[in-house]
Amino acid sequence: MRVTSFSGVDIPHFGSIIEPVELELAFQNDQSFISRFERSLKGKELQIAVLAPQDPSLQYSLQKILPPITMAVLSEQVRQLLPNRKITVRYRDTKCSSTDGPLAAFDFYINHTADVFLGPMCDYVIAPVARYAGRWGIPVLTPGAQAEAFRHKNQQYSTLTRLAGSYSLVGEGFSKILALFGWRHVALFYHNYAVGSGKGHSLCHFTLGTVFTALNSTPVYKSFDETQEDRIDFHGALKSIAAKARIVILCASPPKVRDILLAAEDLKMVSSGEYVFFNVELFTNLRKGYMPWHDANATDENNERAKRAYEALLTVTVRPPPDSTEYMAFDKQVKELALNKFNFSFGDEPVNPFVTAFYDAVILYATALNETLANGGSITNGTDITSRMWNKTFQGITGNVSIDSNGDRNADYSLLDMDPKSGAFHVVAHYSGKTKSIIEVANVSIHWPGGRTTWPPDTPKCGFDGSGCPSKSM
Amino acid sequence: MRVTSFSGVDIPHFGSIIEPVELELAFQNDQSFISRFERSLKGKELQIAVLAPQDPSLQYSLQKILPPITMAVLSEQVRQLLPNRKITVRYRDTKCSSTDGPLAAFDFYINHTADVFLGPMCDYVIAPVARYAGRWGIPVLTPGAQAEAFRHKNQQYSTLTRLAGSYSLVGEGFSKILALFGWRHVALFYHNYAVGSGKGHSLCHFTLGTVFTALNSTPVYKSFDETQEDRIDFHGALKSIAAKARIVILCASPPKVRDILLAAEDLKMVSSGEYVFFNVELFTNLRKGYMPWHDANATDENNERAKRAYEALLTVTVRPPPDSTEYMAFDKQVKELALNKFNFSFGDEPVNPFVTAFYDAVILYATALNETLANGGSITNGTDITSRMWNKTFQGITGNVSIDSNGDRNADYSLLDMDPKSGAFHVVAHYSGKTKSIIEVANVSIHWPGGRTTWPPDTPKCGFDGSGCPSKSM
Numbered sequence: 001m002r003v004t005s006f007s008g009v010d011i012p013h014f015g016s017i018i019e020p021v022e023l024e025l026a027f028q029n030d031q032s033f034i035s036r037f038e039r040s041l042k043g044k045e046l047q048i049a050v051l052a053p054q055d056p057s058l059q060y061s062l063q064k065i066l067p068p069i070t071m072a073v074l075s076e077q078v079r080q081l082l083p084n085r086k087i088t089v090r091y092r093d094t095k096c097s098s099t100d101g102p103l104a105a106f107d108f109y110i111n112h113t114a115d116v117f118l119g120p121m122c123d124y125v126i127a128p129v130a131r132y133a134g135r136w137g138i139p140v141l142t143p144g145a146q147a148e149a150f151r152h153k154n155q156q157y158s159t160l161t162r163l164a165g166s167y168s169l170v171g172e173g174f175s176k177i178l179a180l181f182g183w184r185h186v187a188l189f190y191h192n193y194a195v196g197s198g199k200g201h202s203l204c205h206f207t208l209g210t211v212f213t214a215l216n217s218t219p220v221y222k223s224f225d226e227t228q229e230d231r232i233d234f235h236g237a238l239k240s241i242a243a244k245a246r247i248v249i250l251c252a253s254p255p256k257v258r259d260i261l262l263a264a265e266d267l268k269m270v271s272s273g274e275y276v277f278f279n280v281e282l283f284t285n286l287r288k289g290y291m292p293w294h295d296a297n298a299t300d301e302n303n304e305r306a307k308r309a310y311e312a313l314l315t316v317t318v319r320p321p322p323d324s325t326e327y328m329a330f331d332k333q334v335k336e337l338a339l340n341k342f343n344f345s346f347g348d349e350p351v352n353p354f355v356t357a358f359y360d361a362v363i364l365y366a367t368a369l370n371e372t373l374a375n376g377g378s379i380t381n382g383t384d385i386t387s388r389m390w391n392k393t394f395q396g397i398t399g400n401v402s403i404d405s406n407g408d409r410n411a412d413y414s415l416l417d418m419d420p421k422s423g424a425f426h427v428v429a430h431y432s433g434k435t436k437s438i439i440e441v442a443n444v445s446i447h448w449p450g451g452r453t454t455w456p457p458d459t460p461k462c463g464f465d466g467s468g469c470p471s472k473s474m
Numbered sequence: 475m476r477v478t479s480f481s482g483v484d485i486p487h488f489g490s491i492i493e494p495v496e497l498e499l500a501f502q503n504d505q506s507f508i509s510r511f512e513r514s515l516k517g518k519e520l521q522i523a524v525l526a527p528q529d530p531s532l533q534y535s536l537q538k539i540l541p542p543i544t545m546a547v548l549s550e551q552v553r554q555l556l557p558n559r560k561i562t563v564r565y566r567d568t569k570c571s572s573t574d575g576p577l578a579a580f581d582f583y584i585n586h587t588a589d590v591f592l593g594p595m596c597d598y599v600i601a602p603v604a605r606y607a608g609r610w611g612i613p614v615l616t617p618g619a620q621a622e623a624f625r626h627k628n629q630q631y632s633t634l635t636r637l638a639g640s641y642s643l644v645g646e647g648f649s650k651i652l653a654l655f656g657w658r659h660v661a662l663f664y665h666n667y668a669v670g671s672g673k674g675h676s677l678c679h680f681t682l683g684t685v686f687t688a689l690n691s692t693p694v695y696k697s698f699d700e701t702q703e704d705r706i707d708f709h710g711a712l713k714s715i716a717a718k719a720r721i722v723i724l725c726a727s728p729p730k731v732r733d734i735l736l737a738a739e740d741l742k743m744v745s746s747g748e749y750v751f752f753n754v755e756l757f758t759n760l761r762k763g764y765m766p767w768h769d770a771n772a773t774d775e776n777n778e779r780a781k782r783a784y785e786a787l788l789t790v791t792v793r794p795p796p797d798s799t800e801y802m803a804f805d806k807q808v809k810e811l812a813l814n815k816f817n818f819s820f821g822d823e824p825v826n827p828f829v830t831a832f833y834d835a836v837i838l839y840a841t842a843l844n845e846t847l848a849n850g851g852s853i854t855n856g857t858d859i860t861s862r863m864w865n866k867t868f869q870g871i872t873g874n875v876s877i878d879s880n881g882d883r884n885a886d887y888s889l890l891d892m893d894p895k896s897g898a899f900h901v902v903a904h905y906s907g908k909t910k911s912i913i914e915v916a917n918v919s920i921h922w923p924g925g926r927t928t929w930p931p932d933t934p935k936c937g938f939d940g941s942g943c944p945s946k947s948m
Contacts, residue, residue: 073628082849099605102576106606112585128602131573132580 043401049114050091053128067337072362101125134158137382171210173431185458187245192223204251234263250256265309273450312449319412360396411435523588524565537818541811575599601915609630611856617831639885645684647905655931661694661719668699678725708737739783747924788922793886834870884908
């Protein structure tokens with residue numbers, strides 16, 4: 001068993017550090033590290049238990065989410081909300097396993113080391129942990145649990161607060177965006193794991209499933225398994241979609257979206273101006289001046305063709321973080337802390353929405369705990385603390401965060417379009433999860449493909465096969 | 475909180491009672507009763523934790539399985555295997571809930587009151603409990619967990635021993651039975667919950683799914699939701715099946731099987747002698763002289779017609795218990811104990827296969843524990859004890875019980891046919907899970923429908939539509 005201790009280290013700080021800080025990392029010999037970080041203060045303690053996988057390839061790995069949690073714990077805001085309270089952060093690797101995750105939660109519970117759980121993140125871990133935590137009366141705050149099942153909190157997930165919206169909210173947002181243009185007739189074309197792969201359905205399946213539900217039905221839906229098929233016949237698939245739809249919602253990895261759009265360009269679907277494609281990017285904050293069509297390994301000619309193809313694409317993402325100095329400082333400090341304390345480099349990727357959500361989770365919990373204490377309650381009353389987090393709007397690191405009366409964040413989504421000159425994507429409208437309405441961005445407009453000045457209809461005037469108009473020869 | 479205590483009660487006993495026995499029932503105010511039964515002896519303790527639902531409508535409710543567990547604990551056999559060891563049995567109501575079940579297991583674990591788990595029974599409870607118990611090194615013995623997923627024990631269910639076979643074994647047995655008659659081309663017609671009912675798939679779906687797998691494929695499969703549809707169009711369904719198959723495997727509740735066979739009789743499928751029906755009854759021990767066609771509420775005429783219809787039916791069940799005096803005494807004592815100590819009346823139903831399996835579970839565990847102790851091991855070494863239960867054949871209450879090297883019982887199944895004179899079903903052959911072979915019963919033969927002396931082919935000589943033979947007019 002290796003134990004590494006630091007005392008009084010100079011942690012890069014976002015808020016003020018009030019006291020010398022002690023950071024202690026203990027690697028257990030079972031390979032799942034338990035670690036502890038304490039904001040040393042006299043007085044009572046708040047024990048935060050973080051449950052997430054350690055696999056750095058995941059957007060919500062411990063290495064990525066511990067820095068914002070640390071920063072929130074050290075922030076001026078939390079110091080004011082919870083004066084004279086020692087805060088201890090412990091974390092465990094769930095391995096995204098339905099055995100390891102719940103057993104880690106059990107350990108925290110029996111050792112009385114969890115006043116609140118941050119995470120877990122993987123659905124098969126959240127489900128049991130949030131069920132048990134409900135019985136234990138311990139709040140669970142996670143930007144995961146976006147599936148529909150987690151919306152039902154009376155029976156099963158009574159202390160679960162969802163910090164990053166849900167797939168069904170994406171569906172609602174999409175239907176509002178489509179309604180802007182009078183589109184009801186759309187096709188869904190997305191990545192899903194093949195039947196028999198043992199992997200269940202993909203996130204794309206769940207996400208677009210809510211679009212299907214929100215629209216009541218949809219004329220065409222097709223899926224492909226991007227992990228199994230090397231060369232998928234996108235030409236053939238697009239031709240069959242073209243026989244039934246003009247508006248196509250895609251969900252796949254960025255390289256596959258590029259392949260699909262290149263195939264569409266090849267089929268003259270882009271230059272005709274008759275087609276509009278959407279794609280969905282929920283788990284990344286897009287870099288400023290994002291150019292998804294550009295592939296460093298492709299030829300200039302191929303990139304030029306891809307750029308033309310992307311003229312027909314609109315992208316739906318989580319609302320991008322603000323450009324503020326405060327947010328820039330946050331982004332920078334997260335990366336420094338990750339590198340210095342968790343040996344992880346973000347590279348030049350912007351921090352993702354899970355990172356900001358975990359910062360906000362600490363602020364929200366501290367706000368609610370402060371209220372519970374002010375009302376004579378105790379830190380052990382997780383049900384009361386949970387109820388104070390619901391139906392609340394507060395200032396998070398990316399702006400206002402609104403939690404609805406069911407304990408789910410009214411997440412905002414944005415619609416991005418490409419400037420055909422620069423090739424960079426920029427926001428043209430937002431969807432507000434709170435007001436359920438579209439807010440258009442002033443002084444920008446969507447560039448429609450094929451030289452159109454306005455959007456195409458979802459059904460061609462003469463029908464998909466032209467049979468709706470009299471033949472010219474008549 | 476009500477507490478009822480008995481001391482030195484005269485429990486009806488199957489084996490010898492060695493010492494005065496203490497039975498204590500404590501009803502917790504959360505409605506989930508925790509109870510304790512002890513075979514009081516000086517010396518070290520064996521703590522048995524029973525996890526099952528309390529709902530008496532279920533075949534494996536606590537009221538039905540605690541009597542055989544009690545009797546096994548008190549038996550001469552266990553006394554000899556574990557001399558000088560106090561045995562405490564505690565039980566908890568899992569409510570078949572994926573929250574209550576695991577939390578009950580967790581309570582046993584943290585209180586150090588489980589050397590072994592008997593149960594749980596419901597799949598959604600077994601899955602987490604068996605995962606956690608594997609990590610805790612606590613053996614789990616259950617006649618549940620018949621689904622395919624529980625076969626894989628290396629990763630997830632390392633201490634799970636399955637006492638009542640599995641659906642895949644039923645599939646194997648069925649394919650051997652069908653092969654006896656050269657039948658490969660069959661139809662499956664069964665109860666399944668409707669999509670959107672939120673109930674997932676039925677046991678019939680899982681059971682017949684293994685037949686599908688064992689046969690590689692099947693020409694026709696149709697399902698109906700017997701819980702939702704009051705009047706199902708069995709005539710229509712049978713007509714469409716008749717266009718594609720002659721051998722039909724049914725799985726449904728006994729009244730629905732009767733409805734289907736009456737419809738078949740009406741369509742002359744029985745009198746033609748061309749059709750053979752099977753049904754599957756895995757969870758009940760059929761009464762001696764079982765007459766499933768008889769409905770006390772039906773007219774004599776209807777019952778006569780049903781009896782004729784059942785001439786076309788063969789039934790696959792778990793192998794019935796023996797007629798021995800020992801087994802009769804067991805059956806009687808289970809019922810007396812259930813009535814006297816657990817306030818539950820079996821009525822005149824035979825005890826079901828889960829009841830006998832729990833008796834056997836205690837014998838098997840005690841045998842393995844005895845071996846572990848004799849080899850210098852300890853009761854806390856659940857992995858060693860588990861390995862000694864696997865690849866073992868022992869004398870259970872219904873005869874030899876064989877556990878394979880994967881820790882799954884080589885369950886036996888039986889084929890029953892109706893004597894057309896008496897109307898009673900009787901065993902005509904057994905399938906041995908251990909030898910994977912059919913054992914025909916001497917001096918009995920199957921009565922084929924429609925006056926045939928031998929079985930019909932699975933495909934009519936002239937094809938299903940008669941087109942395979944030259945027309946008579948030619």
